[in-house]
Amino acid sequence: MDGKLLQNPNPLTKRFLFVLAGLAAILLLNLIISPEFFQVSLHEDGKIRGNLINILNNGARVCILAVGMTLVYATGGIDLSVGSVMATAGAMAALMIRPGYLQGLPVANPQPPLLLIMAVPLLIAMLLGLINGALVALVRIQPIIATLIMMYSARGLAVLMVEGQTPTYHGVPFTKLGLGYFLGLPLPVWIAAAVFLITVLVTKRTALGVFIEAVGENRKASRYMGIRTRLITMGTYVFCGLCAGLAGLVHVAGESSTSPYNTGNMIELDAIAAVIIGGTMWGGRFTLAGSIVGALIIQSLSTTVYFQRWPYEYSLVFKAVVLIVVALIQSEKLRAYAAQGWASIKSRRAR
Amino acid sequence: MEEILKVSNLSKGFPGVQALSNVDFTLNRGEILGLMGENGAGKSTLIKVMTGFYRRDSGDIHFDGQAVDFTSPNDAVRHGISTVYQEVNLLPQLTVAENIFIGRQPMKKRGGIDWRELNSRAENAVAKLDLDIDVTRPLNTYSVAVQQMVSIARALDISAKVLILDEPTSSLDAAEVEQLFTVMRRLKSEGISIVFITHFLDQVFAITDRITVLRSGKNAGEFTTEGLSRMDLISSMLGKEFEDLDASRWGSSLGTGEGDPLVSMNSVGKKGFIFPFDLTIRPGEVLGLAGLLGSGRTEIAQLLYGVEKPDEGVLQLNGQETALSSPRGAIDEGMGFCPEDRKEVGIIPELSVRENIILALQAKRGALRYIHRKEQEAIADKFIRALNIVTPSSDQLVKNLSGGNQQKVILARWLAAEPRLLILDEPTRGIDIGSKVEIQKLILELAKEGLALLFISSELDEVVRCSSRVAVLRDRQVIGELDGTDISESQIMKTIAETA
Numbered sequence: 001m002d003g004k005l006l007q008n009p010n011p012l013t014k015r016f017l018f019v020l021a022g023l024a025a026i027l028l029l030n031l032i033i034s035p036e037f038f039q040v041s042l043h044e045d046g047k048i049r050g051n052l053i054n055i056l057n058n059g060a061r062v063c064i065l066a067v068g069m070t071l072v073y074a075t076g077g078i079d080l081s082v083g084s085v086m087a088t089a090g091a092m093a094a095l096m097i098r099p100g101y102l103q104g105l106p107v108a109n110p111q112p113p114l115l116l117i118m119a120v121p122l123l124i125a126m127l128l129g130l131i132n133g134a135l136v137a138l139v140r141i142q143p144i145i146a147t148l149i150m151m152y153s154a155r156g157l158a159v160l161m162v163e164g165q166t167p168t169y170h171g172v173p174f175t176k177l178g179l180g181y182f183l184g185l186p187l188p189v190w191i192a193a194a195v196f197l198i199t200v201l202v203t204k205r206t207a208l209g210v211f212i213e214a215v216g217e218n219r220k221a222s223r224y225m226g227i228r229t230r231l232i233t234m235g236t237y238v239f240c241g242l243c244a245g246l247a248g249l250v251h252v253a254g255e256s257s258t259s260p261y262n263t264g265n266m267i268e269l270d271a272i273a274a275v276i277i278g279g280t281m282w283g284g285r286f287t288l289a290g291s292i293v294g295a296l297i298i299q300s301l302s303t304t305v306y307f308q309r310w311p312y313e314y315s316l317v318f319k320a321v322v323l324i325v326v327a328l329i330q331s332e333k334l335r336a337y338a339a340q341g342w343a344s345i346k347s348r349r350a351r
Numbered sequence: 352m353e354e355i356l357k358v359s360n361l362s363k364g365f366p367g368v369q370a371l372s373n374v375d376f377t378l379n380r381g382e383i384l385g386l387m388g389e390n391g392a393g394k395s396t397l398i399k400v401m402t403g404f405y406r407r408d409s410g411d412i413h414f415d416g417q418a419v420d421f422t423s424p425n426d427a428v429r430h431g432i433s434t435v436y437q438e439v440n441l442l443p444q445l446t447v448a449e450n451i452f453i454g455r456q457p458m459k460k461r462g463g464i465d466w467r468e469l470n471s472r473a474e475n476a477v478a479k480l481d482l483d484i485d486v487t488r489p490l491n492t493y494s495v496a497v498q499q500m501v502s503i504a505r506a507l508d509i510s511a512k513v514l515i516l517d518e519p520t521s522s523l524d525a526a527e528v529e530q531l532f533t534v535m536r537r538l539k540s541e542g543i544s545i546v547f548i549t550h551f552l553d554q555v556f557a558i559t560d561r562i563t564v565l566r567s568g569k570n571a572g573e574f575t576t577e578g579l580s581r582m583d584l585i586s587s588m589l590g591k592e593f594e595d596l597d598a599s600r601w602g603s604s605l606g607t608g609e610g611d612p613l614v615s616m617n618s619v620g621k622k623g624f625i626f627p628f629d630l631t632i633r634p635g636e637v638l639g640l641a642g643l644l645g646s647g648r649t650e651i652a653q654l655l656y657g658v659e660k661p662d663e664g665v666l667q668l669n670g671q672e673t674a675l676s677s678p679r680g681a682i683d684e685g686m687g688f689c690p691e692d693r694k695e696v697g698i699i700p701e702l703s704v705r706e707n708i709i710l711a712l713q714a715k716r717g718a719l720r721y722i723h724r725k726e727q728e729a730i731a732d733k734f735i736r737a738l739n740i741v742t743p744s745s746d747q748l749v750k751n752l753s754g755g756n757q758q759k760v761i762l763a764r765w766l767a768a769e770p771r772l773l774i775l776d777e778p779t780r781g782i783d784i785g786s787k788v789e790i791q792k793l794i795l796e797l798a799k800e801g802l803a804l805l806f807i808s809s810e811l812d813e814v815v816r817c818s819s820r821v822a823v824l825r826d827r828q829v830i831g832e833l834d835g836t837d838i839s840e841s842q843i844m845k846t847i848a849e850t851a
Contacts, residue, residue: 205721206718206719206721207713207714207716207717207718207719207721207722208718210702210706210710210713211713211714211718213699213701213702214699214702214706214710217699217700217701217702218696218698218699218700220695220696221695221696221697221698221699222699222710223677223678223679224656224658224678224688224690224696224697225678225682225710225711225714225764226678226679226682226683226711226714226715227679227710227714228679228714281701284701285701285702
């Protein structure tokens with residue numbers, strides 16, 4: 001083990017181990033209740049199946065969203081619009097795959113190139129992110145308000161684009177994005193892993209990561225030392241929009257249809273919860289790995305509830321409990337009380 | 352003269368600082384008293400102890416002949432001591448009348464606020480100050496000066512015998528100041544006593560009867576304004592007598608730089624910020640800015656560094672006319688700026704010492720030309736050694752360092768970025784004596800290496816010691832420039848004292 005790491009632990013490293021332990025605890029709970037939760041099987045078609053894979057597969061969307069959300073959150077912002085942006089991107093993809101849906105026509109034949117079906121919705125998602133970023137960084141509207149506006153607008157845009165219908169497009173190549181497999185694992189898992197790895201590389205192998213943290217921690221000081229604070233802030237919202245667009249494509253591909261109302265509904269809250277559970281500071285140090293584990297914690301709670309055939313509401317309660325625990329751990333006041341209590345117990349024992 | 356407020360032997364300490372030690376303070380009935388002192392002199396602490404905001408450690412306070420022990424600002428207000436702070440402490444969205452009566456609204460018998468009564472009483476209250484305003488309009492529809500007056504009206508209506516005005520004029524223009532003074536004179540003629548805190552020398556001479564000066568938490572002087580020379584007041588504030596001035600002038604070895612000016616500012620100014628001024632800085636020289644607190648030193652630095660945009664005048668860098676609209680632009684022109692307020696605009700508390708040191712250099716290079724970890728460590732270690740920064744390692748979070756060491760980290764940040772012009776705004780504040788001398792020596796070394804420096808400090812001996820030229824400021828105006836053998840503390844003080 002690297003001795004330096006232990007002597008001088010980055011607070012986030014400690015935090016990350018803690019979050020990882022949390023995920024392990026949830027899985028352990030399942031192991032105790034029903035060991036068959038962990039059954040994983042390799043099927044003849046070369047696909048690996050099982051609850052653990054389901055957690056990764058179903059959690060992929062929140063993972064992708066959480067990566068973008070982490071950077072926004074680190075600049076001292078928040079993005080409530082990601083769920084709606086998912087729907088907009090999904091609606092755009094539907095329009096390209098089945099332009100004649102409202103006239104009752106089947107999917108376009110031949111299909112436009114897959115890359116184009118992906119690129120256009122992603123560009124739109126980035127544009128919506130840019131609007132968020134401009135409202136926050138240039139117009140100085142509070143992030144929660146600016147992105148609330150976008151949450152309504154992008155949802156409305158998605159509904160208008162498909163005129164409130166739910167276009168379906170089973171069997172087209174695009175659906176592989178959500179349903180396909182590669183090396184035994186579902187494609188969404190690979191996509192989420194790629195988003196995570198690329199973002200880690202880009203933020204840690206360039207100075208972007210430390211610039212984001214600096215801007216989030218002390219915007220004024222960052223400006224004084226020549227960091228382009230507005231550009232950095234806007235950049236995180238554009239990137240968050242891109243992640244939302246990608247998560248939207250993965251989602252609608254998996255459904256083989258675009259429901260403008262249901263796509264990404266309320267998912268922004270899961271993404272924000274993942275970031276908080278992961279340990280990223282609001283305005284300051286961020287950890288992408290923490291956010292991923294946070295997203296997996298949320299997903300494994302849902303999967304557990306589903307697998308144990310408990311009512312869906314249980315998963316809401318579990319999420320609340322996890323967030324309360326995290327908030328309590330983060331509370332300096334509580335830690336001070338705990339330290340006091342511990343000291344008094346020790347002194348009593350000494351006597 | 353009858354004493355209304357008398358403080359004797361007052362002491363107050365905070366962890367690590369003795370803010371007031373054995374301070375005496377007397378305020379007579381119906382007088383205007385100026386309370387003066389530089390940063391850290393203890394003015395605010397004295398006011399806060401007198402008005403019950405802090406509890407004193409020792410000493411006595413007598414008010415109106417009675418020994419008092421106020422337990423809260425409200426308690427002091429009830430007894431008749433009201434304070435109007437620099438920042439207007441009212442609720443901008445409420446009406447003038449509501450602001451005057453908030454917390455003590457006249458009520459109807461059957462409950463509910465008696466608005467008619469409230470508004471008519473408010474009209475009376477503002478009329479007493481010769482203020483002709485509509486009390487039913489929101490406060491923020493009026494100028495800061497009027498808001499200031501409304502605070503005073505509120506204080507008076509609560510039955511003030513003593514009114515403390517904490518830098519009330521800092522955001523007022525000349526006409527508004529005169530309006531305030533008229534009100535103050537009138538209150539004085541009605542027997543109300545006023546404590547007037549300000550940094551403006553002209554104003555304190557214009558309005559006060561007496562002046563009390565604090566320095567480093569102790570009494571430094573009590574004067575009758577009439578017949579007092581500015582020189583005596585300034586030397587009392589700065590704690591310097593002509594005789595004991597230190598003559599050592601390292602800066603004289605620098606000469607006044609070489610060649611063409613790197614920076615030249617011609618009648619650059621900004622309304623309500625600083626009056627137009629001329630300045631030049633050449634490579635290899637240290638231009639010192641001297642003046643009392645609030646005289647406009649930092650404002651010059653902010654205009655030069657692009658933090659604030661001037662609304663007149665011409666800035667030339669290297670002979671090229673340039674308009675800077677952001678620090679980023681200034682940095683691209685080769686500038687660096689160690690700000691006075693290290694918490695607000697200096698450190699990034701949760702980042703490590705290493706990251707704090709390399710950030711400006713990294714920003715200059717751009718995000719994509721990443722300084723690798725090894726190189727970062729080399730740079731950080733070099734400056735930790737060179738500036739004697741006390742930290743267990745370069746990975747320590749900067750928030751865990753002492754103030755002086757944080758200051759050195761910011762200095763290291765800019766040295767690492769290798770600027771051509773370095774602006775140092777109070778680089779030695781809060782630093783121990785040993786480090787102070789180290790930084791002063793460093794300033795000279797940098798100048799000898801050909802750097803141009805703009806050096807701002809409240810400590811005159813430092814300015815005198817390190818500068819090759821000194822620009823002197825007073826009341827947001829550059830009033831003179833000294834060079835060569837003219838640079839001495841006494842000469843600077845004389846320049847500040849000269850009446851306009």
